[in-house]
Amino acid sequence: xxxxxxxxxxxxxxxxxxxxxxALGVACGAxxxxxxxxxxxxxxxxxxxxxxxxxxxxxxxxxAGLQIPAGFVAERFGAATVLALGTALAGLGYIFAGLxxxxxxxxxxxxxxxxxxxxxxxxxxxxxxHAFAGTRSLxxxxxxxxxxDIGKMIFPAAAALMLIVLPWRQAVMILGAxxxxxxxAIFVAMPRFxxxxxxxxxxxxxxxxxxxxRPFAFPLLLSVGVIDSxxxxxxxxxxxxxxxxxxxxxxxxxxxxTLVFVGGAMGKLVCAFIGARIGAVATVWLTETxxxxxxxxxxxxxxxxxxxxxxxxxxxxxGTSSVLYGSVPDLVEPAWRQRAFSIFYTGTIGAGAxxxxxxxxxxxxxxxxxxxxxxxxVVLVTLPITLVLRPALTAxxx
Numbered sequence: 001x002x003x004x005x006x007x008x009x010x011x012x013x014x015x016x017x018x019x020x021x022x023a024l025g026v027a028c029g030a031x032x033x034x035x036x037x038x039x040x041x042x043x044x045x046x047x048x049x050x051x052x053x054x055x056x057x058x059x060x061x062x063x064a065g066l067q068i069p070a071g072f073v074a075e076r077f078g079a080a081t082v083l084a085l086g087t088a089l090a091g092l093g094y095i096f097a098g099l100x101x102x103x104x105x106x107x108x109x110x111x112x113x114x115x116x117x118x119x120x121x122x123x124x125x126x127x128x129x130h131a132f133a134g135t136r137s138l139x140x141x142x143x144x145x146x147x148x149d150i151g152k153m154i155f156p157a158a159a160a161l162m163l164i165v166l167p168w169r170q171a172v173m174i175l176g177a178x179x180x181x182x183x184x185a186i187f188v189a190m191p192r193f194x195x196x197x198x199x200x201x202x203x204x205x206x207x208x209x210x211x212x213x214r215p216f217a218f219p220l221l222l223s224v225g226v227i228d229s230x231x232x233x234x235x236x237x238x239x240x241x242x243x244x245x246x247x248x249x250x251x252x253x254x255x256x257x258t259l260v261f262v263g264g265a266m267g268k269l270v271c272a273f274i275g276a277r278i279g280a281v282a283t284v285w286l287t288e289t290x291x292x293x294x295x296x297x298x299x300x301x302x303x304x305x306x307x308x309x310x311x312x313x314x315x316x317x318x319g320t321s322s323v324l325y326g327s328v329p330d331l332v333e334p335a336w337r338q339r340a341f342s343i344f345y346t347g348t349i350g351a352g353a354x355x356x357x358x359x360x361x362x363x364x365x366x367x368x369x370x371x372x373x374x375x376x377x378v379v380l381v382t383l384p385i386t387l388v389l390r391p392a393l394t395a396x397x398x
Contacts, residue, residue, distance in 0.1 A: 023131035024140055026083075026190045027124035028147035041097070041106055044168055051103060055110050057353075062114025064349040070119045071342030079123045079338065084187035086119025091179020098173035116179075121349075122342035129329035129337050131191065135276035138326035142272020145322045149265035217331040217392035218340060222347050224284070224382045224389070225324045229348040230355035231379045232317050235295060236260070237356040238368050238375075245368075246303040256310055263314025271319030272326055280327045280393045281386045287323070288383060290316035292376040299369050320382075321348070331392055 041047065041055075074082040093113025100106050125141060132140040155175075162171040239260070240253045248256065267287070275283040294313040298306050325344065332340040363371040386393075 022189050022191050023127050024143065026186050027128050027144045045103060045106070047103070055103075055106060058107055059110040059114040059117075060349070060353060062111050063117045064346055064353065066115060066118035067122050067346045067349075068339075068342045071122045071338045074119070074123055074338055079127060080187055080190040083119050083123045083127075083190065084183045086116040086123075087186055088180055088183035089113070089116025091176040091183065092116070094172045094176030094179060096176075098169040098176065121345040122338055125325060125328070125341040125345075126338040127190065129341075130334070137329050138272050138276045138280070138323070141326040142269050142275075142322040145272070145325065146265055146269035149261070149268060149318075152261075153265075217389060218328070220385055220389050221324060221327055221331055222344055224385050225321070225344060225348040226351040227378060227382050227385075228288070228320050228324065229352040230358075231291075231375050232321075233352040234355045234359035234375050235317065235372070237360065238363060238372055241368050242298060242372070243303065243306065246301075246306060248303055252303070252307075256307055259307065259310040260314040260317070263311035264318030265314075266311075267315035267317065267319030268322045270315065272322040274319075275323040275326060280323050280330075281390045283323045284320055284386045285383055287316045287320040288379050291320070292379045295372055295376040295379070299372060324348075327393060 047055075070082060070086065090113050093109045093111075093116060096112055097106055097109035100109055124144060128140045128144055129137050159171055159175060162174065166174075236257075239256065243253050243256050271283055271287055274286070290312070294309060294316060298309060298313070301309065325341075328340055328344055329337055359371055359375065362374060366374075
């Protein structure tokens with residue numbers, strides 16, 4: 001149920017290294033490319049916050065909701081074909097946006113883009129899990145997650161530079177053409193792994209045993225991911241209000257969010273390597289404890305010290321996600337990884353999408369400081385769950 005070819009033998013070490021490099025390059029490239037620039041269209045079409053929120057929901061909802069179907073389609077037609085097609089569709093979304101004359105056309109463009117982007121998370125993650133064995137898989141998945149955050153920074157910056165010399169429609173159509181080129185490169189460069197090759201990896205026996213003997217492990221890991229994602233997005237929703245109450249201007253709030261996002265990008269990479277070193281459970285305990293303590297510590301701090309703390313908050317806040325995604329291959333049989341990643345990303349992204357509304361109601365009822373304290377407490381709920389997961393996550397090491 002994974003991307004396969006007719007190969008029936010395990011690759012030699014040299015070809016395995018080549019496959020690893022190609023897999024990581026394809027996955028990171030796809031992750032960096034699959035983003036949209038809503039800020040461009042907000043100015044050009046005079047969009048209000050409601051319209052902007054609707055368009056973001058169309059893109060994010062399509063991306064999240066179609067990840068599981070994308071995994072099923074890839075099982076039928078192959079991951080390389082589906083990931084390349086998805087990247088081409090993401091590029092087509094840009095082209096369609098460049099041809100649009102109103103909000104309705106942009107909504108269609110974002111739906112097309114979300115349809116294409118839905119292929120990226122599950123297929124690229126399972127590709128890396130097939131290519132890398134053992135703790136190296138966790139490091140590679142952390143690098144992949146880091147590449148996504150870099151894409152969020154570089155891609156809009158590149159678009160902004162193009163807007164200096166080009167009309168916005170031409171700029172986004174160039175980005176769309178880049179997606180088409182990237183799709184071809186993905187299809188050509190993406191390594192194909194047969195079932196025999198995947199099963200030959202030295203850690204797969206432990207993974208098959210874990211999945212068979214401890215079927216509860218993956219749902220528990222998913223529950224940790226859902227809690228982590230929900231609390232992360234709720235915190236980011238409340239953060240501007242907390243800083244404004246401390247006297248922050250709009251520009252300072254923007255700087256603060258940048259500090260969190262930069263710290264988050266670093267956290268996705270650094271915590272994956274820490275997880276490979278000390279284990280997933282210990283790393284989750286570290287990051288979630290620091291997250292909870294940092295959130296509570298922000299409340300009494302004045303603006304200056306609060307800003308200094310924010311990069312640390314970002315590292316811990318986002319670092320957990322890389323460890324959780326990187327643990328999926330440890331708990332799922334190789335043939336089911338694609339489907340497992342689809343479910344995992346759908347659950348975590350979906351939780352992140354609905355949690356601001358739920359916690360927003362709580363904030364209205366009890367106030368933002370109390371709501372943030374609740375968020376910090378909920379983060380700590382993940383700790384006993386990971387203790388239950390410890391036998392499954394350490395099965396391979398033993």
